[in-house]
Amino acid sequence: MSNYRNETEQLAAAFSALGHPHRLALFRRLTSCCAPGTTWNASSRVCIADLTGMLDIAPSTLAHHLKVLRQAGLIASARRGKQVECWVDPNVLLNLSHFFLTPLSDATPIVDPAQGDHRHDH
Amino acid sequence: MSNYRNETEQLAAAFSALGHPHRLALFRRLTSCCAPGTTWNASSRVCIADLTGMLDIAPSTLAHHLKVLRQAGLIASARRGKQVECWVDPNVLLNLSHFFLTPLSDATPIVDPAQGDHRHDH
């Protein structure tokens, strides 16, 4: 599965994929129907054609962006008849949020603020 | 402050900044001393020279990457004598984690899984 040498490059690839306004918009659109405990119903399924309308880009460009998101592990897709459905695995959201929250929970012990030593009081 | 037309572009700029292995490594290094409730002490302060060593890139390249991170609002910096210190505002971490967690909390009500209607049973 993993073509990446290390975790940093894999993570960077994920952020890079989200680092384009079109792809970020696509990702956001897809996250609106992927919460854990919720079920897919007909109207919440998203196929490629649904996404084409929202961005005013050529179908080939859309396909390219979706490929980038897929290769970064951010979205999954499967054919359903003539159409292809896309979705986001909720675990992807949890993992990425974890990246930002981990440094906070790994914090060094709280020190008395009165103890001074403040940064950038220039 | 904001040079961006909308929120999506601002967020995309942040992810784009994190979407390069070198910048992601720098950001991670800086998040190790920015937890809320913790204080900076002399050894936890990070200046540019500290960062140069860890990446094997030219100083000008490092300066470029830090500028990208700064312009994306991910890090802050201030001169302290001859050196320049960098840090990450903990709120940045909270905001970004929020982006990934919001779709989960905004989920549509839980539906009985037995009700069927499963996706991509191709």
Next chain:
DNA sequence: TCGATAATTCGACATGTTTCGAATTATAGG
């Protein structure tokens, strides 16, 4: 099997990004 619809792949071009070395600015200490 043929045609229509949905999506992807390919090739090409324009635009951005990464990287460096050289030159420049800022600061501290003789």
Next chain:
DNA sequence: CCTATAATTCGAAACATGTCGAATTATCGA
């Protein structure tokens, strides 16, 4: 004021990305 140190800016080269239209693949219905 001069020098050394720390960092940034600038310009150029190499590389990567975004975009499109045209051609291709996949599926369904007649």
